[in-house]
Amino acid sequence: xxxxxxxxxxxxxxxxxxxxxxxxxxxxxxxxxxxxxxxxxxxxxxxxxxxxxxxxxxxxxxxxxxxxxxxxxxxxxxxxxxxxxxxxxxxxxxxxxxxxxxxxxxxxxxxxxxxxxxxxxxxxxxxxxxxxxxxxxxxxxxxxxxxxxxxxxxxxxxxxxxxxxxxxxxxxxxxxxxxxxxxxxxxxxxxxxxxxxxxxxxxxxxxxxxxxxxxxxxxxxxxxxxxxxxxxxxxxxxxxxxxxxxxxxxxxxxxxxxxxxxxxxxxxxxxxxxxxxxxxxxxxxxxxxxxxxxxxxxxxxxxxxxxxxxxx
Numbered sequence: 406x407x408x409x410x411x412x413x414x415x416x417x418x419x420x421x422x423x424x425x426x427x428x429x430x431x432x433x434x435x436x437x438x439x440x441x442x443x444x445x446x447x448x449x450x451x452x453x454x455x456x457x458x459x460x461x462x463x464x465x466x467x468x469x470x471x472x473x474x475x476x477x478x479x480x481x482x483x484x485x486x487x488x489x490x491x492x493x494x495x496x497x498x499x500x501x502x503x504x505x506x507x508x509x510x511x512x513x514x515x516x517x518x519x520x521x522x523x524x525x526x527x528x529x530x531x532x533x534x535x536x537x538x539x540x541x542x543x544x545x546x547x548x549x550x551x552x553x554x555x556x557x558x559x560x561x562x563x564x565x566x567x568x569x570x571x572x573x574x575x576x577x578x579x580x581x582x583x584x585x586x587x588x589x590x591x592x593x594x595x596x597x598x599x600x601x602x603x604x605x606x607x608x609x610x611x612x613x614x615x616x617x618x619x620x621x622x623x624x625x626x627x628x629x630x631x632x633x634x635x636x637x638x639x640x641x642x643x644x645x646x647x648x649x650x651x652x653x654x655x656x657x658x659x660x661x662x663x664x665x666x667x668x669x670x671x672x673x674x675x676x677x678x679x680x681x682x683x684x685x686x687x688x689x690x691x692x693x694x695x696x697x698x699x700x701x702x703x704x705x706x707x708x709x710x711x712x713x714x715x716x717x
Contacts (some may be wrong), residue, residue, distance in 0.1 A: 410692070419611045421426070423505075424467075425496075426467060426493075426715075427467070428496070429450075429460070429499065429577055430460050430461075430463070430464045431447060431493040431496055431497055432450065432472075432497060433447075433457055433460055433461065434461070434464070434472065434486070434489065434490055434493050435454075435490060435493055435494060435497060436449050436450060437461070437473060437480050437482070437705040438482055438486075438487075438490045440710060441479045441480060441481065442479045443457050443458060443461070443479075443480040444457075445447050446480075451626050456594065456602070457583065458475075459637065464585070470483075470485040470486075470489070471483050471485060471486070472485060472486035474556055476701065480519060480641065481683050482557055486705075501643075505557065506625060516544060516545060517545065517546045517548070517707075518538075518546070518547045518548070518567055518568070518707040519547075519548050519550075519565065519566045519567045519568075519713065520535075520547060520548070520549050520566060520567070520568055520569070520570070520706055520711070521549075521550045521551075521552065521556070521560040521561060521566035521569040521570075522549065522550075522557065522569065522570040522571075522614050523551075523552065523553055523554045523557055523570060523571050523572045523573075523624065523625050524550055524551055524552070524553065524620075524649055524650045524651075525572055525588070525625070525626070525650055525667040525670055526570040526571075526572060526694060527549065527551035527570070528551070528650060528668040528670070529569065529653065529667075529670060530570075530586070530669070530694075530715075531549065534711060534714045534715055535547055535549075535711075537714050538710060538714060541647055541710060542591075542644055542707050542710065544693050545570060545707045550565075550566065552577075553620070553621065553623045553624035553625065553627075553648075554571040554572060554573045554577065554623065554624060554625040554628065555577070555623035555635055556593075556623070557569040557570065557571050557577075557625075557695070558571070558572070558577035558578075558579070559696070560578050561697060561698060561699055562580070562699060564699075565707040567704065567707075568696060568697075568698055568700075568704050568708040568711060568712060569696070569697045569698065570585075570694065570695065570696055570697070570715075571625055571695050571697055572588065572624075572625025572626065572629075572667070572692060572694055572695075573628045573629065573692070573695075574625075574628055574629060574632055575690065576695060577642040577697065578701055579699065579714075580697040580698060580699060580700060581698060581699070581700050581701070581703075582695040582696060582697035582698070583695065583696050583712070584693045584694070584695055585694050585695060585696050585715040585716055585717075586693070586694040587667055587691065587693060587694065588667050588691070588692050588693075588694055589667075589668050589690055589691045589692065590626060590629055590630060590633075590665050590666065590667060590670060590690035590692065591609065591665070591666060591667075591668050591671060591675075591682050591683075591690075592612060592663055592664070592665055592682070592683040592684075592685055593657055593663070593664055593665075593666060593671050593674070593675065593680040593681065593682055593703045594657065594662075594663045594664075594680065594681055594683055595657060595658060595659070595660040595680065595681070595682065596679075596680075597660055598650060598660065598662075598663065598680055598681070599652055600663060600681075600683045601681040601683070602626060603683065605682075606684035606685055606686040607630055607683055607684065607685045607686070608685075608686060609633075609634060609636075609637040609685065609686070609687040609688035610637050612634065612637075612685055612688070613634040613636065613638045613639060613640060613641065615641060615663060616642060616643060616644035617640070617641070617644055617662065617663050617664060617665055618641060618643070618644050618645045618647065618653050618656045618661060618662050618663065618664040618665075619640070619644075619645070619646055619647070619653070619664070619665065620644045620646075620647065620648070620650070620653060620658055621646055621647070621648050625692065626650075626665065626666065626667065629690060629692045630665050630690065633688045633689065633690050634688065637687075637688065643659070644662045644663075645661060645662070650666060650667065653666055654666060654671060654674065654680075655668060656682060657680060658674060658679050663683070665690075696712050696715055
């Protein structure tokens with residue numbers, strides 16, 4: 406097979422990046438053309454004159470032609486240099502258009518943030534984080550989808566959310582995540598319920614056998630409770646099964662029956678004695694709160710800033 410002047414096999418294409426000077430070199434050549442001086446061109450670009458001279462020489466070696474004649478009176482483009490400069494101007498203008506376009510894309514991305522959060526986080530933690538984010542990014546429009554942890558995972562995997570928050574036992578499949586806080590589930594009843602007057606904690610078996618007011622399957626609260634009571638006979642048939650933390654709490658306050666809710670959700674009601682916490686022994690209902698995002702797609706832009714606020 407015949408070979409080219411530099412030893413490449415004829416027909417083998419050398420990558421364009423190896424054959425064309427980089428943008429910095431082309432910008433330097435244009436500056437030399439404007440100023441007629443290598444020194445003034447170097448100052449405009451914020452580099453030293455020796456560095457500028459080295460870059461010009463390197464470009465000349467790469468192209469195989471002399472571009473600049475240097476003399477005590479200044480620097481003048483050769484005929485080849487003038488021609489290369491015309492081509493360089495078009496390349497730099499195209500690069501500037503490319504830069505403007507990518508800035509517009511970043512601006513569009515950074516102008517909105519889509520958040521999916523499970524109910525407890527959406528109601529009791531996210532509002533404070535979003536207020537803090539707004540002070541940093543007043544121009545970012547935030548949309549929030551509140552649902553259970555399974556719904557949050559679905560929204561992220563479908564590309565309908567940029568960042569999610571869940572309360573389950575682990576990171577859902579297909580997602581990466583970071584722990585942003587801790588929580589625990591409490592058994593609560595209205596003050597008139599018999600459990601409110603108990604002198605000793607509930608056993609795990611007693612809790613498992615009692616019909617409770619519960620969140621729906623797929624919620625982080627339900628996942629943690631199901632897991633905690635698996636070794637104690639599992640949950641009894643629910644007394645009520647409701648799709649929001651607020652609804653579960655309202656039913657418990659009304660005296661409908663015992664409920665299991667996040668400590669975050671019932672702090673105010675317990676303090677005001679509208680609900681009574683019932684201790685439980687022999688079972689842990691602690692859980693981690695997590696920020697989650699699609700695997701291998703670490704949050705960027707406003708999603709990254711919101712994530713940093715949750716970890717502050």
